[in-house]
Amino acid sequence: MLQNFRLSMTWLHTWFGLVLGFVLMVVFFFGSLSVFDREIDRWAIPQTRFEPQPMPSFDTLLLPGLRQVQPDPDEFAREAPRLIDTTQAPLPARESLEADEYWAYTTHRDPVLRMGVGFKVPNPKDPSAHNHIHGEVTIDPRSGTPLRADQLKIGSEFFYPLHYSLHLNWNSIGIYIVGFAALVMLAALVSGVVMHRKFFREFFTFRPKKHTQRSALDLHNLTGVLALPFHFFFAFTGLAIFVSFYFLPVAHTQLKPLHDHHEVMEAAATGLPHEAAGVPAGLASVDAMVQEAKRRWAARDMAGEVGFLVVSHVGDANSYVSVYRAGSDQVALVGQGVHFKASTGELLREDPPRSAVGSVNEFLTGLHLQHFEHWLLRWLYVLGGLMGCVCIASGFVFFVEKRKKQHARAGSAGSRVVDALAVTTVTGMLIATLSMLVANRLLPADLAGKGDWEQLAFWGSWLLAMAHAFVRSAPVAQARLNPAWREQCWAIAALAVAAVLLNGLTTGDHLLKTVFTETYWAVASMDLSLLLSAAVASFAARRLRARERLETAPAPAHRAAPGAGDAAHA
């Protein structure tokens, strides 16, 4: 029974791990980069390299900017025909939609500020639905000047969505794939622990000088076991963040009446109007409301800055302003909301401390989304994420090493294909990322649609890396190493160094300046991490060269017998 159980766990771990490992690798790596998404944005958009700013004046700076915001053309084209009942009147012009909601969001790491408008659609098909089409703008909070929309924020608008949606937006399929992969990862963690017989005895064991199969398994176990709490927390909390999304099909059909009723009940309980009154009204000074909210936080002994600000039912008598405190000093994102009547500035409600369930939920989502101010913890997250990448990559290598001799004898292409895909997902992904950064520095700053060209560089170079991995894969069929691993390591080293040099040349923010004379850690750490990656990649390339030489030489004795522990990992 036990043996059978272990075998079935092994089967599950091997095959599900292999198939979804490719997805998880992307999720882990871009998740690690997303920990420093704002800093990557600074590197990619040099004119935003200044100190983080607090939320500026709403009345004099944000409001005039918000009035300029237009509905997003793509979202309008997609959503307007879906939301608006065209049997009553033709589709309205995009510019004619009226604002219903204003918001502004910033954190302790944001020099620039994101804000946006939810526009109300006329003649909605379903009047009870949330009939909003959105528009967004990023501004320099010191002057109110908007940033050009086609300048891609590579960290927060490309790497971060890649982490949770793979940029597969059709019916949000990417989010479902990532969710399924997270679920499988939880299963892989459990089955991995069951398979790993010497869990405690090999706790600190990594033997790099043994044959590749043994070292790969050591590394796989080590990075899996030592970062087990991290892997578990992040797969679990990632699912927790999207749990309402994954149940959306159910929530939107069977549960919708209940959900709507709950919203009305909640509105009644909090005293915040759920519906617009339909009577126009003005907007009192929001800055005064912000002052009052800050005074109330200070009175509760939790003085802080504003993180999130929302005006609901804009221009209506029922309009209200919600001011939330930035969660720099707590795990939860934002909180301690204070709500005011928009037309008068009268206090409507101060949110009470969260219930136990509410705080657990906030802790779990906050743990994953990490908007708190704690640089050590941030770097530890990166470390955990990269250990996850090493775990998956060494899993691929072990899979191939275990089978390639047998496949070579049988003339099967199995391990050759898996190995080429592993090259694509491990080194190819790094090449794509670095190519995007290099393209960002090479393309002129005022190029129209610059962000699209950068994305083209990313996907194009990844495809090239894949082609290269397959073209060079022939030696695997003879149970040898694919030289693409080594060649792509050199490409990584070259691209990373090029990115650092180009940053220094095109912006003048070279490391001497960003570390010593005009310290700016966001850009300096980015450059230093790139140089470190280049060093690791060239070290790996040299070691791979040595292994390739060893293979072409007559086989040394210690490579012949695989270690005894390997039998557990079929």
Added chain:
Amino acid sequence: MREALLLMAAWAVCTLAMAWLALAMDAHWHQALGRAHPLPPARRRALRTAGALGLAVSLGLCLLADHASMAALVWVLLLSASAASVAFTLSWRPHWLRALFGVVGY
């Protein structure tokens, strides 16, 4: 500044504790000291106790630096980071750990 110092201390103690726990295992003891020195049972117990105490101290230091919720998170991740650095030291520079066992009375 105080937080940064406390966290650095927590990290250092955590790594030290992980090294002691590793040395309490025969395989790693031999890696660090060579085959010629067996690991006496009393020394094993001492190393284990020191390791466990060290982990507790590092948790205490984390709690002094941050809120309890944040501190728990930092400590759990420090465990991973420290254990990994001990493991890689054992793979490439095992003799570095030789200096550490003396602290527990050789």
